[in-house]
Amino acid sequence: MDSDTLQVFQSELTCSICMNCFLDPVTIDCGHSFCRPCLSLCWEEGQTPRSCPECRGVSERPDFQTNIVLNRLASLARQARAAHDHSSEEQVCVTHQEAKGLFCEADQSLLCGPCSERPEHAAHSHSPIHRAAEESREKLLKRMSSLWKMREELQISLNQEASTTQSFEDYVALRKVMIKLEYQRMLLLFREEEQLHLEALEREAKEICEQLKGSVFRMTQYRESLKEMYRELMEMCHKPDTELLQVRKEGPTDLSQMQKPQPVNPELPSWPVSGFLHMLNNFRGKSYPFLPEMFPCLSHYIDDHPGASRQPWGRACAVSWGARGFTSGRHYWELDVALSSNWVLGVCKSIFTRDTSISIGAEEAFFLCSTKVNSQYILSTTSPPLVQFVKRPLGRIGVFLDYDNGTVSFYDVFRSSLIYSSLPSAFSSPLIPFLCLQAP
Numbered sequence: 001m002d003s004d005t006l007q008v009f010q011s012e013l014t015c016s017i018c019m020n021c022f023l024d025p026v027t028i029d030c031g032h033s034f035c036r037p038c039l040s041l042c043w044e045e046g047q048t049p050r051s052c053p054e055c056r057g058v059s060e061r062p063d064f065q066t067n068i069v070l071n072r073l074a075s076l077a078r079q080a081r082a083a084h085d086h087s088s089e090e091q092v093c094v095t096h097q098e099a100k101g102l103f104c105e106a107d108q109s110l111l112c113g114p115c116s117e118r119p120e121h122a123a124h125s126h127s128p129i130h131r132a133a134e135e136s137r138e139k140l141l142k143r144m145s146s147l148w149k150m151r152e153e154l155q156i157s158l159n160q161e162a163s164t165t166q167s168f169e170d171y172v173a174l175r176k177v178m179i180k181l182e183y184q185r186m187l188l189l190f191r192e193e194e195q196l197h198l199e200a201l202e203r204e205a206k207e208i209c210e211q212l213k214g215s216v217f218r219m220t221q222y223r224e225s226l227k228e229m230y231r232e233l234m235e236m237c238h239k240p241d242t243e244l245l246q247v248r249k250e251g252p253t254d255l256s257q258m259q260k261p262q263p264v265n266p267e268l269p270s271w272p273v274s275g276f277l278h279m280l281n282n283f284r285g286k287s288y289p290f291l292p293e294m295f296p297c298l299s300h301y302i303d304d305h306p307g308a309s310r311q312p313w314g315r316a317c318a319v320s321w322g323a324r325g326f327t328s329g330r331h332y333w334e335l336d337v338a339l340s341s342n343w344v345l346g347v348c349k350s351i352f353t354r355d356t357s358i359s360i361g362a363e364e365a366f367f368l369c370s371t372k373v374n375s376q377y378i379l380s381t382t383s384p385p386l387v388q389f390v391k392r393p394l395g396r397i398g399v400f401l402d403y404d405n406g407t408v409s410f411y412d413v414f415r416s417s418l419i420y421s422s423l424p425s426a427f428s429s430p431l432i433p434f435l436c437l438q439a440p
Contacts, residue, residue, distance in 0.1 A: 006080055006081070009077060009080070010077045010080075010081065013070065013073055013074045013077045015033075015034050015035045015038055016032075016034065016053065016054050017034055017035065017038035017039070017042060017053055018035060018038045020035075021074050021077050021078050021081075022034075022035055022070055022071065022073075022074035023035040023036070023037060023038075023074070023137070023141070024036040024037065024066055024071065024141050025066065025067045025070040025071055025074060026039060026064040026065070026066060026067055027064065027067045027070070028052060028059045028061075028064060029052075029057065029058075029059045029060065029061065030052045030054075030055055030057035030059065032052050032053075032054045032055060033067055033070055034053065036064075036066070037144060037148075039053070040148060043062075050062070075130075075134055078130065078133070078134075079130040091110070092112075093111075093112035093114075093115060095112075095114075095115070096112050096113075096114045096115065098112040098113060098114065099112060100112050100115075100129070101113070101128060101129055102115075102116050102126045102127065102128065102129065103126065103127055103128070103129050103132035103133075104116070104121055104124050104125075104126055105124060105125045105126070105127070105132075106121075106124040106125065107121070107124065110129065111126065189274075190274070193273075193274055197271050197273075200269075200271060201268065201271075204268055204269060205268070208264070208266045208267075208268070211264045211266075212264050212266060214264075215261060215262075215263060215264045218261040219261045222260065222261050265376075266389050267389055267390065267391060268389050268390050268391075269391065270390055270391045270412055270415040270417035271417055272415060272416040272417050273416060273417060273418055276411065276416060276418075277398070277411075277413065277416055280332045280398060280400055280411070281332065283329075283330040283331055283332040283400070284332045284333065285331060285332075285333065290320035290321060290322060290323065290433065290435065317436050317437065317438050318436070318437045318438075319434075319435070319436045320434075320435045320436075321348075321351055321432050321433060321434045321435070322432040322433035322434070324432070325430030325431055325432040326347075326401060326403050326430060326431050326432070327403065327430050327431075328403050328404060329403055329404065330400070330401070330402050330403070330404070331400070331401045331403070332398060332399070332400045332401075333398070333399055333433060334396045334397065334398045334399070334413055335396065335397050335399065335435055336395060336396050336397075337370070337393070337395075337396075337397060337437065338394060338395050338396075339437075340370075340437040340438055341370065341372040341377070341438070342370060342371055342372055342437075342438035343369070343370050343435070343436060343437045343438065344367050344368075344369045344370075344434070344435075344436040345367065345368055345397060345399065345410075345434060345435045345436070346365065346366045346367035346368055346382075346399060346408060346410070346433075346434055347365075347366050347399070347401055347408055347431040347432060347433055347434060348365045348366065348367070348431065348432060348434045349365075349429045349430070349431060349432075350429075351432075351434070365382050365383065365434075366381075366382060366383050366408040366422060366431070367381065367382045367383075367434070368380075368381050368388075368397065368399075368410040368419060368420060369381070369382070370392060377392045379392050379419075381410070381420045381422075383422060386420075388419060388420055390412075390417075390419060391412070391415070393412040393413075393414065393415070393419065394414065395413060395414045396413040396414065397410060397411065397412065397413065397419070398410070398411035398412075398413050399411075399433065401431060403427055403431065405424055406424045406425040406426050406427050407421060407422050407423070407424050407425075408421075408422045409421035409422070
C-alpha cells in the first residue's frame with residue numbers, strides 16, 4: 001500500500017475526538033464512530049442529554065457494543081503504520097542491519113530475527129511487534145474498563161453521599177426548628193407552672209396572713225381581757241374586809257376557763273420546680289474537696305442574724321470549707337444536713353480561724369442557716385439577713401453558685417424546690433464552699 005492510500009485509509013479510521021486511530025471503537029445512534037474511552041470521557045464531562053461530539057445528534061442509549069469491523073480495520077491500520085515505520089533507523093538492528101520485527105516478552109525489548117536466536121534470547125517467547133502491541137492494548141483496555149467500572153460505581157456512591165449530605169443538612173435545619181419549638185413549648189410550660197406557682201403562693205400567703213391577723217386580733221382581745229381582770233382584781237383589793245371575804249373565789253380571778261391563743265407558724269409549702277435538678281446537675285463538678293476541721297464554737301457567724309442569739313454555739317462544730325475558691329463560671333454541689341439541727345452552709349469570701357473558734361464577717365458570707373430555738377427551727381439566710389418562711393429541709397441541700405451573674409441559690413433536693421436565691425450582685429473576690437454542722 002503506497003503512502004497516499006495508507007494516509008487515506010488511516011484518516012477514515014481516525015477518531016475525531018483524540019485524532020488517533022480507533023481504540024475499542026463504538027458506533028452511536030447517528031452512525032458516527034469514536035473510541036470508547038474518548039466517548040466515555042466526553043459524555044461523562046458533558047451535559048445531558050448525551051449528544052454526538054461530531055453532529056450534535058442526541059443519543060438515547062448510554063452504552064454501545066464494540067464495532068468489531070472497525071476494531072479489526074483499526075488494528076490493520078496500526079499494523080500498516082508500524083510496517084512503514086520499520087524503515088526508520090530506530091527500528092533497524094545496528095548489528096545485523098535488519099528490521100526489528102519481534103518483541104521479547106522476558107526482556108521487554110525489540111529484536112531482529114538473528115538477535116532472537118542468540119543464546120540470551122533463544123529460550124524466551126517472541127512474537128511479532130504488531131501482535132504484541134495489540135495484546136498489550138487489549139490488556140490496557142481491560143484495565144481501563146475495570147477502572148471505568150470502578151469509577152461508575154464510585155459515582156453511584158458519590159451521588160448517594162451527596163444526597164445523604166443534602167438530606168443531613170436539611171435534617172439539621174429542621175432539627176434546629178424542632179429544638180427551638182421544643183424550648184418554646186417548654187418555656188410555655190414553665191410559664192404556666194410559674195403562673196400556677198405564683199397563684200398558689202398568693203393563695204397560701206393570703207390564707208396565712210388572714211391567720212396571722214386573726215391571731216393578732218385574738219391575742220389583743222386576750223390581752224384586753226387580762227387587763228380588765230387585772231382592774232377587777234385591783235378593785236376587789238380596795239373593798240372593805242367584810243365585802244372582800246364574801247367575794248367568790250371563782251369570780252374574776254378564775255383563769256382556767258380562759259384559753260391562751262397560740263401563735264401561728266407562717267410556713268409556706270414547698271412547690272417543686274420541674275427539671276431543676278437535671279438542669280443544675282449539668283454544672284456539677286467531679287468533686288469539690290472540703291478541708292475538715294473541728295472547732296468548739298462558731299463565733300458570730302452572722303451579724304444581726306434574725307431570730308438567733310449573737311452568742312457562739314455551745315457545742316463543738318464540724319466545720320469544712322472548699323479546698324479551692326471560685327472566680328468564674330457556674331457551680332453546683334449538694335450537702336447532707338439530715339443528722340444536724342443547727343447548721344450553716346453556702347459560700348464565703350474568707351475564713352478567720354483562731355485556736356478555739358472560727359469567725360466570718362457578714363459582708364463576706366452567703367449562707368443558709370438552720371437554728372433550733374427551744375422546739376422551733378428558724379431557717380434564715382444572710383446577705384441580707386432574712387428569715388425563710390418555708391419548710392425546713394431535712395436531707396440534702398443543693399447550692400448553686402452563678403459567679404458570673406453574682407447569685408447564690410439554695411435548693412431542697414428532696415422536695416425539688418427553691419429555698420432562696422440571692423439578688424444579683426457583682427462578686428469581686430474568690431468564693432469558697434462552706435459547711436458547719438453542730439455536733440448532736
